[in-house]
Amino acid sequence: MISAIYERRSTRKFLASDISKSDMTDIIQSGMKAPSSKNRQPWKYIVVQGDAKEEMLRVFRQGIEREENECAFLPQSKRYIAAAKHTVDVNIKEEYVYE
Incomplete structure (x- = not known):
């Protein structure tokens, strides 16, 4: 366990390619196994891609400007x-994306 703590890293660059639906499901299901306070497991995930992501970012930006x-x-x-x-x-x- 100590090695996991010392060897952890923060990923700041990602591939521009899409993640398969299967991989996304695996990632989300793995995240749901993370510990939570008093085992409440309050997980909610929203996956946004493509045009919907662009629209979401536009709306967020408008809120920030307001x-x-x-x-x-x-x-x-x-x-x-x-x-x-x-x-x-x-x-x-997308300055943290690399090919």
């Missing part, structure tokens, strides 16, 4: 907007 520039719907979340903006921008630019 929170930054207009009457904020969630003013208490102001301190988290920069991180959310970075996540959306990275996905739009």
Whole structure:
């Protein structure tokens, strides 16, 4: 177990190719085996690909811009907007993808 802790890594670059539905199912089912507080297992997964992903990112970006520039719907979340903006921008630019 100690070796798993020391040898873990954070993946920051991904292939641009799609993941098969079978692999995606395996990944999600494996994630559902992760420990949760009091074994509540509150897992919910939403897989978004293609045009739907682009639309989702567009809507997220609009929400971020509203929170930054207009009457904020969630003013208490102001301190988290920069991180959310970075996540959306990275996905739009796909700067962490390599061939």
